[in-house]
Amino acid sequence: xxxxxxxxxxxxxGRQLELLLRRGTSGPAVVDIGHLYHELGYFTYDPGFTSxxxxxxxxxxxxxxxxxxxxxxxxxxxxxxxxxxxEVTYLLxxxxxxNPQQLDAFTATIRHxxxxxxxxxxxxxxxYHDAHPMAIMMGVVGSLSAFYHDSTDIxxxxxRELAAHRMIAKMPTIAAASYKHxxxxxxxxxxxxxxxxxxxxxxxxxxxxxxxxxxxxxxKAMDVLFILHADHEQNASTSTVRLAGSSGANPxxxxxxxxxxxxxxxxxxxxxxVLHMLEEIGKVDNIPAFLARAKDKKDPFRLMGFGxxxxxxxxxxxxxxxxMCHEVLDSREQHKDPLFELAVRLEEIALSDDYFIEHKLxxxxxxxxxxxxxxxxxxxxxFTVMFAIARTVGWVAQWMEMIAEPQQRIGRPRQLxxxxxxxxxxxxxxxxxA
Ligand code: CMC
Numbered sequence: 001x002x003x004x005x006x007x008x009x010x011x012x013x014g015r016q017l018e019l020l021l022r023r024g025t026s027g028p029a030v031v032d033i034g035h036l037y038h039e040l041g042y043f044t045y046d047p048g049f050t051s052x053x054x055x056x057x058x059x060x061x062x063x064x065x066x067x068x069x070x071x072x073x074x075x076x077x078x079x080x081x082x083x084x085x086x087e088v089t090y091l092l093x094x095x096x097x098x099n100p101q102q103l104d105a106f107t108a109t110i111r112h113x114x115x116x117x118x119x120x121x122x123x124x125x126x127x128y129h130d131a132h133p134m135a136i137m138m139g140v141v142g143s144l145s146a147f148y149h150d151s152t153d154i155x156x157x158x159x160r161e162l163a164a165h166r167m168i169a170k171m172p173t174i175a176a177a178s179y180k181h182x183x184x185x186x187x188x189x190x191x192x193x194x195x196x197x198x199x200x201x202x203x204x205x206x207x208x209x210x211x212x213x214x215x216x217x218x219x220k221a222m223d224v225l226f227i228l229h230a231d232h233e234q235n236a237s238t239s240t241v242r243l244a245g246s247s248g249a250n251p252x253x254x255x256x257x258x259x260x261x262x263x264x265x266x267x268x269x270x271x272x273x274v275l276h277m278l279e280e281i282g283k284v285d286n287i288p289a290f291l292a293r294a295k296d297k298k299d300p301f302r303l304m305g306f307g308x309x310x311x312x313x314x315x316x317x318x319x320x321x322x323x324m325c326h327e328v329l330d331s332r333e334q335h336k337d338p339l340f341e342l343a344v345r346l347e348e349i350a351l352s353d354d355y356f357i358e359h360k361l362x363x364x365x366x367x368x369x370x371x372x373x374x375x376x377x378x379x380x381x382x383f384t385v386m387f388a389i390a391r392t393v394g395w396v397a398q399w400m401e402m403i404a405e406p407q408q409r410i411g412r413p414r415q416l417x418x419x420x421x422x423x424x425x426x427x428x429x430x431x432x433x434a
Contacts, residue, residue, distance in 0.1 A: 231394030305367030
C-alpha cells in the first residue's frame with residue numbers, strides 16, 4: 001500500500017526526507033515533522049502558529065473557510081438552539097451528550113461545588129475597589145491551588161475530575177464576588193435551586209434586603225452566550241492552559257494562566273474593547289473616519305470585534321449572537337439602543353468596504369456579545385469575565401484530554417536565535433561611555 005507521506009528536499013545537501021502525513025476525521029492533514037531536526041538538523045519557523053497543529057484533539061472542530069464550528073461533532077447552531085450550558089459542558093468533558101440520569105447526576109455534582117472557602121473570601125479585601133475583575137479572577141482562581149489539596153495530583157484521574165468540577169462550579173461564584181467587591185456590596189452565596197446562569201445572575205444582582213426575580217430572557221441569553229464561548233480549539237488561552245499544564249502544573253494554576261491570556265484585547269478582551277470603540281465612534285457619521293483609521297497601516301487602531309485568525313468567513317457564533325441581540329433588545333424595549341444601531345451600521349459599511357472584503361474580515365463572536373451583556377445589565381468591565389466563566393469548560397476539557405494522553409510530554413518550542421554571537425565579558429572600565 002502507498003504510504004501516506006510527503007517528501008521534502010534539502011536544496012543545500014540534496015537530501016530527501018519522507019515525512020508522515022497524519023489525517024484527522026476532518027480538516028487538512030498535518031505533516032509530522034517530529035524527526036525533522038534529528039534527520040536534517042532544521043527546526044520549523046511559524047511565529048503565531050499560522051500553519052502548526054500543536055496537538056491532537058477530539059473536542060472541537062473549526063472550518064474557518066466555511067464558517068463551521070462543531071463541539072464533539074455537533075454543530076454549534078444546534079447546540080445553541082436545543083441544548084443548555086451544563087449539557088454542553090458534559091459533552092465537552094466526556095465526549096457524548098448525557099442521558100437524563102447522567103445530566104441530573106452531573107448537575108447535582110456541579111451544584112455541590114458552587115461554594116468557595118470562607119478564607120478565600122478574604123482575598124478580595126486585598127484588592128482595591130477599582131481593581132479590574134479580570135485581575136481579581138486571575139489571583140483568586142490561582143489561589144484555589146492553595147485550598148484543594150485533594151484534587152491537585154494530576155496523575156490521578158479522580159483528582160483531575162474533581163478539580164474540573166470544582167472550577168466549573170466555582171467560577172460564577174468567584175466572578176460575581178469580584179463584581180460585588182467592586183461596587184462595595186456583600187457577596188451573595190450561591191443558591192443551588194437555580195440554574196447555572198440563574199444562580200450567576202442572582203449572585204450578581206440580588207441584595208439581602210429585597211427579593212430579586214430572575215429574568216428568564218436574561219437567563220436564556222446568558223446560557224446561549226456561554227454555550228458559544230465554551231470552547232474554540234487551540235486559541236491563545238487554551239494553548240496557554242495546555243502549555244502550563246504540560247509541565248505538570250496543578251489545574252487551578254493552569255486555568256489562572258488561561259485567564260491571563262484571555263484578557264488581551266486581541267482575544268477575550270475584545271468584547272470590552274468593542275463597547276469602548278462603539279462609544280468612541282459615537283454616531284453613524286463618524287464611521288468612515290474610524291474605518292479609514294482601521295485601514296491605515298500607520299495607525300494602530302483596529303476595528304475591534306472584526307477579523308479572526310481562523311475564520312475567513314462569518315464567525316458562526318457571531319451570526320447567532322447577532323440574532324439574539326435583536327431578541328434581547330426587543331424583549332427589553334431597548335431596540336433603539338443607539339450602540340446596537342451603530343454596530344449594525346458599522347457592520348454593513350465594513351462588509352461592503354474593499355479592504356474588509358479583500359482581507360476577509362468579518363464580525364467575530366465578540367462584536368455583538370457586549371451589546372447583549374450591556375442590555376442584561378452586566379457592566380463593561382465584566383464582559384471578559386463572562387467569557388472566562390464559559391471558556392473554563394473548554395480549558396478544563398482540553399487540559400484533561402492532554403493529561404490523559406499516554407505520550408504526554410512537556411511543551412517546549414524552539415526558536416530562531418538572531419541575537420549577538422559569542423562574545424567576552426567586558427569589565428566596566430572597558431565599556432563605551434554614553
Ligand atoms: N481591523 C483592521 N484590520 C485588520 C483587523 C481589524 N480588526 N484584523 C486584521 N486586520 C488586517 C491586518 O492589519 C492585516 O492586514 P495586512 O495583511 O494588510 O497587513 C490582516 O488583516 C491580517 O491581520 P493579522 O493581524 O495578521 O491577523 P491575525 O490572524 O494575526 O489576527 C485578530 C487575528 C483577531 C487578532 C485580528 O483580526 C484582530 O486584532 N481583530 C480585532 C480584535 C478582535 O476582535 N479579537 C477577537 C477575536 S474573536 C474572539 C476570540 O477568539 O477571543
